[in-house]
Amino acid sequence: MTPRPASPEQGGPRVARGEPSALAPAVREFVEAGVTLCLPDAVHICDGSDEENRTVLAQLEEQGVIKKLPKYHNCWLARTDPRDVARVESRTVIVTRDPREAVPAVLKGGVGQLGRWMSPEELDKEVAGRFPGCMKGRTMYVIPFSMGPVGSPLSKIGVQLTDSPYVVASMRVMTRMGKAVLTALGTGDFVRCLHSVGCPLPLQRPLVNNWPCNPEQTLIAQIPERRQIVSFGSGYGGNSLLGKKCFALRMASHLAKEEGWLAEHMLILGITNPAGQKKYMAAAFPSACGKTNLAMMSPTLPGWKVECVGDDIAWMKFDGQGHLRAINPENGFFGVAPGTSAKTNPNAMTAIAKNTIFTNVAETSDGGVHWEGMDEALPEGVTVTSWKNKPWSPGDGEPCAHPNSRFCTPADQCPIIDPLWESPEGVPIEAIIFGGRRPEGVPLVFEAFSWQHGVFVGAAMRSEATAAAEHKGKEIMHDPFAMRPFFGYNFGHYLSHWLSMAERPGAKLPKIFHVNWFRRSRTGGFLWPGFGENIRVLDWMFRRLDGEAGATPSAVGYLPCRDSLDLEGLKDPVDLDQLFALDREFWRKEAEEVGKYLATQVNEDLPAEIVRQLELLRQRVNQM
Ligand code: TSX
Ligand code: MN
16 A cells, blocks of 8 residues: 555645644644545544534535434434444443453353453554555545543543544544644544445445445544553444544543543443542442433432532542542533333433434424334324334334333433533542442342452342343343443452552541342332332432441441431332342352352452452351
8 A cells, every 4th residue: 555645736635624833742643644545535623613513514514414303402413324233342442452451261161251352563564454545535534532521630632533524523523632632632632533434445345325335444542551552343422423432431431540530331420429529439340220311310308419520431530639530521411211211210311311312213294203112102193114124103112112122312402410520620429339239148238348349249149131143032241340341441449449548548438338229029020119218218318428328247348237228208018038139049049159250250360359359258157
C-alpha cells in the first residue's frame, strides 16, 4: 500500500468541515495517519455545534439509517443490520506484550472468562488486514471528546476517528464533544480511538437496513500501552461509541491502576433523607438487575429524595482529605429500552421524550416508539412495526423490540439529575453497593465486615442471566464487580488494586453492601417489591453510615436487626424471615462454587487476602 499525501491540493481527502492546520500537532498527526491508512474521501472535524448536529442527522436520514419520530421533538429511530445488535465479547481483546498483564493465567483445562489477550504483533497484522482503504468513498469524522466534565482534573480526553455519522450523533449525546475539548486538550495527551464500520464504497455487498457493518471482520482492541483503541466492523454502540466501554472502562481501568484510582461499572446516586442530609452512593450490578432504574428511582418513603449522577460508569479517586470522589465520565444514558416504563422508571420516560436516538426499538404508526414492558396501551387504530421493520402484533411470539434495543439520551434531560452531576471535583462516595439477581439463598441486603471482605463480596458476585439462545434454562453466572466483560487488565491485579485502597494513609473507605432485589419465595413470587420501595434498603444503609441503624453479624455479613428496616406503609406484607433466611447448605455450595471459580479463573494471580476471605466465609458457614 502506498501512503498518499493528506492534503486536498496533493490529491488527499476533501476537508468537509473544520481546519486541520488549527489542530494541535499530535492530533493532526493522528488524523493524518488515519487518512493515510483508511483513505477516506473527506475529513470532517467535529465542532459539536447544534448546526453541525442537524447536518449529521439530516445526512443520516437521507442515507436511510435513521428516521424521524414525529410524535416527539428531535427523536430518531435507527434499525441496524440484525447481525449487529450487541457487543461482541469473542472479538474484544486487550493488547499487551505479556499476556499476564491482560488476563490471569487460567488453571490447566479451564477456559478464561475474564477477557481476551492479543499480542501487539498479531494486532498489527489484524489491523493491516482490515483498515487499509476501509473508508474509501466515505467521510472520516474527527471527534474530540472529553470523558467527564471538560477541564475537570478527573476527566480524560480522547479523539475518535470514525466513518459512521451515527457514531458522531451518538457521541455528541454520550460525551462532551467538539471545540471546547480541543481547547481543553491544548498540547496535552489523549487516547487515540480509531473506528470503521468496514464498508468502503463502492459496496462489495448490499447493505441490510442501510446499516453498514462487517460482522465477519469485527474486532475491538484496547492497547493500553499505546493509549489506543481500535474498532472495526460494528456500528453498534457498545462496539463503536469508543468513549464508553472501551475507554471509560477497559482503557480507564488500566490507567486507574497505574495512577491510583478506580474506573468502575457503577451507577452513582445522591440520596437525601427527610432531615435534608445528603449522601452519595455507587452501585455495581450485572445486566438485567435494573441499574438504570435504581439510578433514577422515585422513592416511596415520604421525605426521601434520590438524584442521579450517572447510570453506568464511575471514575473514583481519593482526594487530599481522604474522601472518595466520583464523577460520571459520560454525558448521556445509553439504556436498554425494553422494561422501561412509567412504572419502572418514570424519570427515564421523561428524559427520552426529546433529543433521543433510539436503536432497534419498534415504531408505532403515529410516529412513536414501542417495546416490551413499556406498559402503555396503544391508541385505537395504532399499529406497530417491529425492529425488523415488519408489521407486528402482540400474538406474534417474537418481541417487537430487540431485547438489547437502546435509547441514547442526554443526561441533563433526566428530571432528577443531580445538581452536582457535572461538578469537576466529583461527589463524595460513602457507600459502595454490589448486587445480583439471585432467585435463591442471597438475602435482600447485607453489609461487608470490612473493606477486605467487601472486595471479596465484589469478587464473588453472581447473577441470573436472561436465558441466552444457546442456554436452555437461566443460569447463575459469575460477574465479579459487574466488570467481567470490561476489565482492562488482569483481574487478579485488579483485586490487589482494590485491596490496596485500604493502605492509603487517611483514606476514608466507603462501607460496602450487597443487595438482592430478586429473591423468590417457595411459591415462586418475588419476596421484595423492589423499585421505589428499595429506598427502604438505602435508608438502612444511610443510617448504617451514620452509625444509627442496628445490625447483627451473620455468616455472610451484617444483616439488619429486627425492626431496623423501615417497612411502614408497605402495601403488601413482606416475609422478612424468607427474605433474610440463611441456609447452611446453600452457602456451603456457594462458597465452594466461588472458590472453584476464583481458583481456576484467577489462579496464581488471586491475592492471598481473597483466599483468606474465602476461608473465613467457609468457617462462618460451618459454624452456622
Ligand atoms: O429495576 C428493577 N428494580 C430496581 C429498581 C429501582 N427491576 C426490573 C429488573 C429488570 C431490568 C425489578 N424487578 C426490581 C427492582 O428492584 N425488582 C423486580 C422484581 C419484581 C417485579 C415485579 C414486582 C415485584 C418485584 N411486582 C409487581 O409487578 C406488582
Ligand atoms: Mn453497562
